[in-house]
Amino acid sequence: MVVAPLLRLPQPGLRCMGSTLYKSQASPMKSRIYSQICRLGGQTAPCFSTSVSRWQTETLDRTRNIGIIAHIDAGKTTTTERMLFYSGFTRRIGDVDEGSTVTDFLPAERARGITIQSAAITFHWPPGDGAESQPLERDPSVPKSTVSHTINLIDTPGHADFTFEVLRSLRILDGAVCILDGVAGVEAQTEQVWNQASTYKIPRVIYVNKLDRDGAAFGRTVREVSSRLAVYPAVCQIPWFEGGNGAFVGVADAINLQGLRWKEGEDGRSVKMMDLEQLDAEESSLAQELRRARIALVELLSEQDEAIVEKFFECDEDHLAVPPMDIIDSLRRCVLDQSSRIVPVFAGASFRNMGVQPLMDAVVNLLPSPPEAPDPEVSIGGVKGGLRRLLSGDLIVEQNEKASAPVKGKKKKKAALQADPKDAISKLQSCALAFKVVNDPKRGVLVYVRVYSGSLDRNSLLFNTNLHLSERAPRLLKMYANDAVEVDSIPAGHIGVVVGLKHARTGDTLLSYAGNKPTPPEPLTSLQLRPIDVPPPVFFTSVEPHSLSEEKRMQESLGLLLREDPSLHVSVDEESGQTLLSGMGELHLEIARDRLINDHKAKASMGRIEIGYRESGLGTSNAITKIFDKEVAGRRGKAGCTAIVEPIDETDVSDLADEDTLLAETIEGNQIIIRAPGLQVDRSSRNDEETSPLLPPGLDPSSLRAALQNGALAALARGPQFTFPMHNTRVTLTLNAEEHLFGNDTTTSALSSAARQATSAALRDLLTGPGTVMMEPVMNVIISVDEASLGSVVHDISSSRGGHILSLDEEVPSSATDASGSPAEDNRPPIDPKRVYAPPDPFETPSVGAEVPVSASRPRTITAKVPLKEMVGYLKHLRSLTAGRGTFVMSVDRFENMSAQRQKAVLAELRGGF
Numbered sequence: 077m078v079v080a081p082l083l084r085l086p087q088p089g090l091r092c093m094g095s096t097l098y099k100s101q102a103s104p105m106k107s108r109i110y111s112q113i114c115r116l117g118g119q120t121a122p123c124f125s126t127s128v129s130r131w132q133t134e135t136l137d138r139t140r141n142i143g144i145i146a147h148i149d150a151g152k153t154t155t156t157e158r159m160l161f162y163s164g165f166t167r168r169i170g171d172v173d174e175g176s177t178v179t180d181f182l183p184a185e186r187a188r189g190i191t192i193q194s195a196a197i198t199f200h201w202p203p204g205d206g207a208e209s210q211p212l213e214r215d216p217s218v219p220k221s222t223v224s225h226t227i228n229l230i231d232t233p234g235h236a237d238f239t240f241e242v243l244r245s246l247r248i249l250d251g252a253v254c255i256l257d258g259v260a261g262v263e264a265q266t267e268q269v270w271n272q273a274s275t276y277k278i279p280r281v282i283y284v285n286k287l288d289r290d291g292a293a294f295g296r297t298v299r300e301v302s303s304r305l306a307v308y309p310a311v312c313q314i315p316w317f318e319g320g321n322g323a324f325v326g327v328a329d330a331i332n333l334q335g336l337r338w339k340e341g342e343d344g345r346s347v348k349m350m351d352l353e354q355l356d357a358e359e360s361s362l363a364q365e366l367r368r369a370r371i372a373l374v375e376l377l378s379e380q381d382e383a384i385v386e387k388f389f390e391c392d393e394d395h396l397a398v399p400p401m402d403i404i405d406s407l408r409r410c411v412l413d414q415s416s417r418i419v420p421v422f423a424g425a426s427f428r429n430m431g432v433q434p435l436m437d438a439v440v441n442l443l444p445s446p447p448e449a450p451d452p453e454v455s456i457g458g459v460k461g462g463l464r465r466l467l468s469g470d471l472i473v474e475q476n477e478k479a480s481a482p483v484k485g486k487k488k489k490k491a492a493l494q495a496d497p498k499d500a501i502s503k504l505q506s507c508a509l510a511f512k513v514v515n516d517p518k519r520g521v522l523v524y525v526r527v528y529s530g531s532l533d534r535n536s537l538l539f540n541t542n543l544h545l546s547e548r549a550p551r552l553l554k555m556y557a558n559d560a561v562e563v564d565s566i567p568a569g570h571i572g573v574v575v576g577l578k579h580a581r582t583g584d585t586l587l588s589y590a591g592n593k594p595t596p597p598e599p600l601t602s603l604q605l606r607p608i609d610v611p612p613p614v615f616f617t618s619v620e621p622h623s624l625s626e627e628k629r630m631q632e633s634l635g636l637l638l639r640e641d642p643s644l645h646v647s648v649d650e651e652s653g654q655t656l657l658s659g660m661g662e663l664h665l666e667i668a669r670d671r672l673i674n675d676h677k678a679k680a681s682m683g684r685i686e687i688g689y690r691e692s693g694l695g696t697s698n699a700i701t702k703i704f705d706k707e708v709a710g711r712r713g714k715a716g717c718t719a720i721v722e723p724i725d726e727t728d729v730s731d732l733a734d735e736d737t738l739l740a741e742t743i744e745g746n747q748i749i750i751r752a753p754g755l756q757v758d759r760s761s762r763n764d765e766e767t768s769p770l771l772p773p774g775l776d777p778s779s780l781r782a783a784l785q786n787g788a789l790a791a792l793a794r795g796p797q798f799t800f801p802m803h804n805t806r807v808t809l810t811l812n813a814e815e816h817l818f819g820n821d822t823t824t825s826a827l828s829s830a831a832r833q834a835t836s837a838a839l840r841d842l843l844t845g846p847g848t849v850m851m852e853p854v855m856n857v858i859i860s861v862d863e864a865s866l867g868s869v870v871h872d873i874s875s876s877r878g879g880h881i882l883s884l885d886e887e888v889p890s891s892a893t894d895a896s897g898s899p900a901e902d903n904r905p906p907i908d909p910k911r912v913y914a915p916p917d918p919f920e921t922p923s924v925g926a927e928v929p930v931s932a933s934r935p936r937t938i939t940a941k942v943p944l945k946e947m948v949g950y951l952k953h954l955r956s957l958t959a960g961r962g963t964f965v966m967s968v969d970r971f972e973n974m975s976a977q978r979q980k981a982v983l984a985e986l987r988g989g990f
């Protein structure tokens with residue numbers, strides 16, 4: 077029984093095995109591995125000692141923080157389960173279809189067979205004690221996969237509704253395995269996730285799975301990789317089909333020039349290995365193809381890597397003679413070099429337990445360790461750049477030079493940056509990104525963190541730069557799916573869990589710093605690791621507790637859900653008192669409902685899931701002044717302000733800020749401008765606090781600003797005519813000290829009420845003048861179909877669904893597929909798939925490797941803009957139009973004004989119910 081790392085140099089004891097099964101041999105190497113397996117077989121999870129003496133930076137070289145990304149159903153969970161099994165982490169292979177997997181451990185995930193939450197798991201490959209147990213020096217003449225590595229694996233979800241879950245997980249990865257379905261090839265969602273990974277410059281390898289299925293086409297998939305993902309596929313393995321077109325039985329390895337054959341029906345731990353001569357005897361056409369694959373591989377690498385060219389000449393220009401170790405080194409250099417565009421491709425059928433161990437070797441051999449990964453982007457005081465540059469002081473120096481001319485409305489931040497930022501940076505002890513918050517029924521709320529610099533220690537005070545508060549980290553854990561071990565610190569480059577945090581949410585940046593101050597020195601308070609913009613939620617539903625006594629518990633559960641997933645939003649409709657939950661998609665809200673009711677045991681029900689329409693003004697309102705004057709909780713409150721509302725297109729507020737501007741900010745599609753002429757705000761105080769001689773004691777400009785902003789936001793949550801939230805609306809609030817401040821009676825709650833009343837009145841004023849309009853979410857839709865169904869799908873989108881077709885290309889414009897909204901890849905020229913090596917697929921003519929077949933099954937991509945309403949339930953319809961082959965992805969493009977006719981129809985439908 078062998079769980080052998082395969083993509084290594086042939087070992088003396090292994091090389092001679094020829095066509096005998098590994099299992100029956102007893103080389104010294106194998107018996108070492110065997111004893112490890114037996115030992116690991118006796119426990120469900122390998123144990124870390126609580127002292128992390130070797131869990132330090134020097135072990136980082138043997139650590140991989142990787143993720144698996146793919147289209148839904150490509151086989152991520154199935155492959156992960158095999159990885160856990162072969163590494164000795166589990167003793168039996170979990171099955172997605174039976175609901176017994178380790179990674180999909182939420183009840184909702186097991187029930188639906190899809191991955192919803194990303195789970196972080198640590199295991200070792202090759203089996204052993206991971207990075208900690210290894211000698212620090214490595215023999216460079218053998219592959220990295222000959223020594224045990226620590227793999228932190230983040231399983232990312234594949235459904236489009238969970239785009240932000242994917243993005244959040246991607247941010248913390250140093251490398252990724254992209255799994256493709258060998259039958260479906262590169263699908264629309266693969267492109268989407270691929271482009272998201274490109275945004276973060278994540279080095280990747282590709283694994284073509286499901287090659288055991290009828291219709292599997294490795295060669296076609298490889299060519300699609302070049303044409304649709306715009307990278308050069310470096311074919312490292314080719315599939316082994318019995319007799320050329322029979323059952324899938326293994327792979328031929330172009331790096332080591334050997335055949336690997338698994339036995340049908342076994343758990344995959346026994347692998348028959350054969351060298352080229354043996355392969356010639358057993359499967360000669362495969363051996364010939366393997367030679368072609370090796371030549372193509374060396375040729376491709378030579379185009380990008382000088383070192384391999386030298387080796388090639390040293391080997392008398394014989395492609396087959398180049399040593400495997402040189403090829404591995406060259407591949408690694410290309411994978412880590414962002415400009416190379418080379419992506420190694422591997423083959424397998426995880427469900428049949430074939431191909432997973434070589435893939436794990438590739439993870440260790442080819443993907444980067446944390447220090448080799450691209451410098452993570454940070455933003456600090458309005459500047460963006462790499463974390464390593466920030467820590468070395470370069471980023472701040474550069475910014476100081478740029479910041480010498482002050483910019484309107486941003487004086488405070490610039491001033492802070494100029495106040496010896498280098499000194500502040502030197503006080504930074506550690507910074508980490510909370511990438512996942514999970515409510516564990518036994519352990520409480522677990523905050524998964526990736527530490528980027530320093531070491532996050534137990535009991536240290538963590539400042540949350542998103543929430544601007546500090547909390548202590550009482551306990552730290554190293555996680556194994558749903559098993560955990562306590563540790564004293566989590567060093568840079570590693571992933572761990574903080575238990576006991578009360579506030580930290582998914583996506584927050586946490587840092588510890590030297591000194592006893594309650595907040596870190598400026599500009600550290602604004603440090604953000606890889607911030608992401610979350611687009612507005614487009615579906616909503618009401619949540620109702622079963623009884624009044626359940627209200628508190630329901631709100632607590634909702635609070636937890638929001639910490640776990642900040643792309644969910646909760647609001648309360650002021651008039652009806654209803655709690656509304658909004659999210660990115662129907663499935664997103666359905667899952668939230670399941671989690672609330674089944675996992676959090678909240679006694680509540682959810683209403684129908686509806687589209688989140690918006691409302692916007694068609695012109696500018698009159699200036700409306702309101703004075704709030706009322707006794708609240710035994711205390712008189714009096715304050716006033718003037719509001720004007722108007723529609724906007726632009727979201728840039730920097731030009732609107734002047735000396736009198738207290739706030740100019742865009743929040744959720746609306747702008748709030750607060751002006752206070754003559755308030756004489758002094759920003760020069762020693763403690764960096766603002767003051768004004770005109771404000772009553774206990775009120776400072778910062779609380780005045782927050783109170784007015786909250787009031788305006790509350791009013792914007794409900795439009796005057798259709799009661800949908802306002803969008804594309806600018807509210808300008810003006811506070812005149814003489815008329816609107818009333819000494820000690822002016823409290824923050826009175827100011828907030830005055831702002832709310834004035835804004836609401838200005839919104840109502842629109843109805844007697846220009847009026848308002850309903851807005852609807854319009855989606856960027858990318859549909860993948862084959863040539864035969866192209867016509868009917870295009871017709872359906874443009875005539876029945878009121879969509880605009882933007883393009884009918886085979887190439888997908890990468891920016892359109894990037895749900896993060898940022899341009900994904902640079903504009904690199906497309907790659908001609910005809911120039912790419914790919915082995916022939918069964919039943920194809922041998923020349924097919926150079927020829928792209930033009931047939932009815934050629935994949936086509938339709939890019940369109942379609943109102944979200946018309947996309948509800950679209951998948952089912954698309955499947956019926958395309959004989960089950962079509963897939964699509966969509967992301968919010970923008971909210972658009974609706975025509976009077978469409979508005980009338982939608983309102984009638986809403987009143988009458990769907």
Ligand SMILES: Nc1nc2c(ncn2[C@@H]2O[C@H](COP(=O)(O)OP(=O)(O)OP(=O)(O)O)[C@@H](O)[C@H]2O)c(=O)[nH]1
Binds near residue numbers: 152172233235287289
């Ligand atoms: N024939 C065959 N089926 C496979 C293979 N790998 C996975 N499957 C099946 O494909 C389906 C989807 O597999 P999963 O592992 O759940 O896919 P996933 O990518 O994790 O899906 P999500 O979690 O929903 O994103 C399951 O029914 C698997 O049994 C394979 O190599 N061959």
